[in-house]
Amino acid sequence: MVLLVCYLVVKKTPNDVIERFIASNRSRFNVQKEMYRDLKAAQLLGVSTGNLKKEFKERQLSTDTYNSLNKGVFKPYFPSEDIQARFNEIATSIGEPNPFRIALPTLRQLGFTSET
Numbered sequence: 001m002v003l004l005v006c007y008l009v010v011k012k013t014p015n016d017v018i019e020r021f022i023a024s025n026r027s028r029f030n031v032q033k034e035m036y037r038d039l040k041a042a043q044l045l046g047v048s049t050g051n052l053k054k055e056f057k058e059r060q061l062s063t064d065t066y067n068s069l070n071k072g073v074f075k076p077y078f079p080s081e082d083i084q085a086r087f088n089e090i091a092t093s094i095g096e097p098n099p100f101r102i103a104l105p106t107l108r109q110l111g112f113t114s115e116t
Helices: 002-008 014-044 049-058 063-071 081-093 099-109
Strands: none
Touching: 014 049, 014 063, 014 099, 049 063, 081 099
């Protein structure tokens, strides 16, 4: 997330933003896939749902995160409105068009939205 904002400080094209966005979500997918496997292994070994949820809470992971992982549902990262505003601030401060705004239609075509 911060990586995307920091990446914008140096003049980047919309394609650069798209490539970083895809790479970031690829990494996120791999992490979530490994967490899913670990969750299923814990369940196979008899760890209760209550204990797993407690562990998630202690690690400041939401119930929604637990439920998505438990179902094997990937939740891609999409920048919040605050992050999008920061993209705009940086672009304005360096006097360049906002590459995130330009890349947004392509990201949506790829299936990335703020609702995912």
